[in-house]
Amino acid sequence: MNESLISPFxxxxxxxxxxxxxxxxxxxxxxxxxxxxxxxxxxxxAAIWDLDTRxxxxxxxxHVKAVSSLDWSRxxxxxxxxxxxxxxxxxxxxxTCVPAQRCATLRFDAPVVSASFHPRNSRIILALMSxxxxxxxxxRKAHRARVELCEVQEESDDEGAxxxxxxxxxxxxxxxDPSGKHIFMGTSGGYILVFNTRTKTMVARHRITGAGAIKGxxxxxxxxxxxxxxxxxxxxxxxxxxxxxxxxxxxxxxxxLEPTHRFNDPINKTAWHAMSYSPDGEWLAxxxxxxxxxxxxxxxxxxxxxxANALDGGREPLLYLHWHPSKSSIASTTNQGNILIWHCxxxxxxxxxxGGFEELDENVEYEEREDEFxxxxxxxxxxxxxxxxxxxxEDEADMIRRKMKEEEEEVDxxxxxxxxxxxxxxxxxxxPSDEDITWADEEPDDDRQxxxxxxxxxxxxDI
Amino acid sequence: MxxxxxxxxxxxxxxxxxxxxxxxxxxxxxxxxxxxSMPQQPxxxxxxxxxxxxxxxPNYKIRYSLSGHTMSISSIKFSPDGSKLASSGADxxxxxxxxxxxxxxxxxxxxxxxxxxxxxxxxxxxxASASDDKTIRxxxxxVGTEIKTLLGHTNFxxxxxxxxxxxxxxxxxxxxxxxxxxVARAKSLKVLPAHSDPVTxxxxxxxxxxxxxxxxxxxxxxxDADSGQCLKTLVDDDNPICSxxxxxxxxxxxLASTQDSTIRLWNYQTSRCVKTxxxxxxxxxxxxxxxxxxxxxxxxxxxxxxxxxxxxxxxxxxxxxxxxxxxxxxxxxxxxxxxxxxxxxMEKDLTIxxxxxxxxxx
Numbered sequence: 001m002n003e004s005l006i007s008p009f010x011x012x013x014x015x016x017x018x019x020x021x022x023x024x025x026x027x028x029x030x031x032x033x034x035x036x037x038x039x040x041x042x043x044x045x046a047a048i049w050d051l052d053t054r055x056x057x058x059x060x061x062x063h064v065k066a067v068s069s070l071d072w073s074r075x076x077x078x079x080x081x082x083x084x085x086x087x088x089x090x091x092x093x094x095x096t097c098v099p100a101q102r103c104a105t106l107r108f109d110a111p112v113v114s115a116s117f118h119p120r121n122s123r124i125i126l127a128l129m130s131x132x133x134x135x136x137x138x139x140r141k142a143h144r145a146r147v148e149l150c151e152v153q154e155e156s157d158d159e160g161a162x163x164x165x166x167x168x169x170x171x172x173x174x175x176x177d178p179s180g181k182h183i184f185m186g187t188s189g190g191y192i193l194v195f196n197t198r199t200k201t202m203v204a205r206h207r208i209t210g211a212g213a214i215k216g217x218x219x220x221x222x223x224x225x226x227x228x229x230x231x232x233x234x235x236x237x238x239x240x241x242x243x244x245x246x247x248x249x250x251x252x253x254x255x256x257l258e259p260t261h262r263f264n265d266p267i268n269k270t271a272w273h274a275m276s277y278s279p280d281g282e283w284l285a286x287x288x289x290x291x292x293x294x295x296x297x298x299x300x301x302x303x304x305x306x307x308a309n310a311l312d313g314g315r316e317p318l319l320y321l322h323w324h325p326s327k328s329s330i331a332s333t334t335n336q337g338n339i340l341i342w343h344c345x346x347x348x349x350x351x352x353x354x355g356g357f358e359e360l361d362e363n364v365e366y367e368e369r370e371d372e373f374x375x376x377x378x379x380x381x382x383x384x385x386x387x388x389x390x391x392x393x394e395d396e397a398d399m400i401r402r403k404m405k406e407e408e409e410e411v412d413x414x415x416x417x418x419x420x421x422x423x424x425x426x427x428x429x430x431x432p433s434d435e436d437i438t439w440a441d442e443e444p445d446d447d448r449q450x451x452x453x454x455x456x457x458x459x460x461x462d463i
Numbered sequence: 464m465x466x467x468x469x470x471x472x473x474x475x476x477x478x479x480x481x482x483x484x485x486x487x488x489x490x491x492x493x494x495x496x497x498x499x500s501m502p503q504q505p506x507x508x509x510x511x512x513x514x515x516x517x518x519x520x521p522n523y524k525i526r527y528s529l530s531g532h533t534m535s536i537s538s539i540k541f542s543p544d545g546s547k548l549a550s551s552g553a554d555x556x557x558x559x560x561x562x563x564x565x566x567x568x569x570x571x572x573x574x575x576x577x578x579x580x581x582x583x584x585x586x587x588x589x590x591a592s593a594s595d596d597k598t599i600r601x602x603x604x605x606v607g608t609e610i611k612t613l614l615g616h617t618n619f620x621x622x623x624x625x626x627x628x629x630x631x632x633x634x635x636x637x638x639x640x641x642x643x644x645x646v647a648r649a650k651s652l653k654v655l656p657a658h659s660d661p662v663t664x665x666x667x668x669x670x671x672x673x674x675x676x677x678x679x680x681x682x683x684x685x686x687d688a689d690s691g692q693c694l695k696t697l698v699d700d701d702n703p704i705c706s707x708x709x710x711x712x713x714x715x716x717x718l719a720s721t722q723d724s725t726i727r728l729w730n731y732q733t734s735r736c737v738k739t740x741x742x743x744x745x746x747x748x749x750x751x752x753x754x755x756x757x758x759x760x761x762x763x764x765x766x767x768x769x770x771x772x773x774x775x776x777x778x779x780x781x782x783x784x785x786x787x788x789x790x791x792x793x794x795x796x797x798x799x800x801x802x803x804x805x806x807x808x809m810e811k812d813l814t815i816x817x818x819x820x821x822x823x824x825x
Binding site: 035050052053054055057345346348349352353354355356403406407409410411412413414415416417452454455456457 | 584585586588589601603610611626628629630631645646647648650652669671682684687689690692693694695696697698711712713714715716728730734737738739754756760776777779
């Protein structure tokens with residue numbers, strides 16, 4: 001809502017640090033509303049910070065070992081934390097208990113390196129073990145299951161010895177795409193595997209030439225673009241193909257994906273810790289795995305992927321970064337546990353303090369409209385008594401008439417302008433009545449749009 | 464529906480006026496015909512003459528008259544669900560009333576000086592009060608206790624409001640500053656050197672990104688809530704003292720009451736006044752103005768001629784005048800969902816009145 005007053009054409013990438021939160025965090029992620037960041041700490045606790053007050057508003061103590069990953073549900077009501085203590089804990093933030101109580105715990109047989117909610121239903125959870133196995137856990141009554149997602153092995157091999165003896169390569173990354181229809185997984189062998197979430201069958205296998213082990217995958221909000229981070233220290237952006245619905249005989253597509261862009265640091269050859277797209281998908285931020293400085297590289301996707309800027313966040317090396325879901329803001333985490341909130345500052349306009357003035361960058365010759373200062377004679381509105389008007393100067397009476405006429409115009413005081421509303425994004429590959437979407441929407445959780453986290457008024461805060 | 468008049472307002476015998484119980488002398492003018500008449504016109508700014516009552520126009524009638532305060536009532540606010548009404552006064556107390564029965568539910572005592580303004584949090588669990596004792600206090604309305612005191616203002620605190628998320632409070636006062644507070648931690652986050660005279664009104668817009676403030680210096684300022692930067696200043700040519708300001712429900716305009724007996728609707732993008740509402744009297748006090756769109760879109764304001772005025776938002780005509788109070792009507796409040804108006808008056812009257820629009824069957 002404030003954008004129109006600040007400057008409507010100024011939405012760009014962040015440039016400077018706005019604030020630093022001393023959170024002892026190993027990484028931090030914005031919630032879908034952008035009001036909070038969730039932070040994970042090595043001692044096994046997670047915390048939620050309110051960006052308005054810049055204070056921790058919830059402490060979630062549920063793990064005995066470091067939190068390895070966390071994810072927000074669609075409308076921010078649920079948060080999951082995954083940990084090296086073999087557990088995934090789901091928190092319901094509607095509860096105002098202090099200390100916070102977990103609402104579900106999933107136990108696994110190995111340390112959990114990452115876990116995420118299905119984008120449409122927090123009761124479907126994808127978890128990845130440090131042993132390289134990925135599980136899809138469905139907690140809904142009608143679908144209750146825990147399924148391991150296994151790469152299909154070729155039975156009849158064209159090339160003979162090459163792949164038949166191949167050890168099943170470990171899965172290193174597992175993520176839902178933004179619609180939740182597919183699960184994308186990166187393997188240590190440099191493949192991206194695509195699974196259908198509903199049928200849990202593999203629908204595609206993409207070889208990424210020269211990449212080595214896949215370390216990370218990130219999507220744009222609409223799911224059209226995908227960026228991978230891999231052992232060869234290069235970020236590759238791909239256009240996500242459209243996958244046909246899964247067939248009964250478990251066929252899959254074997255296809256090599258060719259990146260549309262490659263991003264790397266040609267001089268220092270730094271690796272990347274994390275990457276994140278801007279909400280409109282026009283910028284990509286990469287967090288450099290530099291051991292001495294805190295560097296964020298920004299590429300302009302809308303402009304052929306050109307390198308746009310390198311942000312310097314000081315001496316504390318970067319561990320993680322995440323772009324705000326709607327604003328030009330980034331949260332980056334330092335190895336000292338501080339969270340830097342980056343923004344794009346607007347210059348203070350001192351002219352705003354004076355009423356009726358507008359600041360100009362340079363002199364403008366004012367050209368009056370043809371009739372701007374003309375006095376137009378109109379019939380008097382019946383509502384102004386005649387004897388009142390005769391005391392006024394003629395032009396003054398005209399001014400009143402003009403003003404009255406202007407005020408006849410209808411005003412709309414209730415409808416929120418479209419631009420200020422969150423936009424419904426057309427997700428890639430989603431059909432109007434999509435079977436996979438209906439499946440995910442069965443037995444929905446209690447996460448509703450416009451859900452707000454209640455403020456806990458605590459006497460003493462122990463952070 | 465009309466005979467539920469047995470009201471017990473607790474400590475003070477209630478004065479209850481029923482719609483069907485025959486008008487008491489003070490409410491004799493409440494027949495629809497005389498409601499619309501405008502006995503005194505301020506000579507200097509003649510508004511459009513009111514039209515005869517249209518079938519669809521407002522038809523508010525008194526339902527309850529609540530007594531309990533012992534000094535001027537400064538502010539009244541409906542809870543977000545509309546079930547309760549909170550009132551504050553110069554007698555240092557806050558009272559909580561049941562909107563539908565008129566019962567006193569609670570009296571909150573704690574401030575050491577008079578209270579100027581109160582505000583509900585969006586969940587209705589908390590109430591913030593701004594007082595001449597230079598503090599803002601947060602009350603837990605479930606239990607009825609004070610849970611936080613916000614210290615920082617160096618003079619009387621005059622106005623207070625929550626943001627939509629209710630994690631922030633904004634306040635203004637006679638120290639000429641606008642302050643933004645972290646409610647849960649009772650900590651001042653921002654002090655804006657906003658005005659050069661006492662700040663009379665301050666509030667957030669519907670998504671919490673903007674703050675609007677106005678002051679006795681006659682300026683209306685719009686601030687970026689996040690950075691605290693001033694984004695816009697609205698000023699009328701004659702610079703009248705500005706006593707109340709609020710955003711429209713969609714935040715496209717601000718409604719500002721000024722002490723030249725005028726309420727203006729400003730388009731703050733273009734700095735133009737798009738509507739002018741007049742006919743009431745406002746020269747001395749900071750009167751509240753409200754929107755209601757329960758069965759018609761109106762602007763509602765109290766007046767120093769002891770009446771309450773209801774204007775049509777678009778035509779700017781006075782549609783109804785509510786008479787009955789015996790002193791200046793400082794505060795008015797509109798129910799969030801039903802056609803109910805609450806009004807409160809000063810020393811010579813000391814009542815809160817609840818007006819129901821029967822045509823809606825409320």
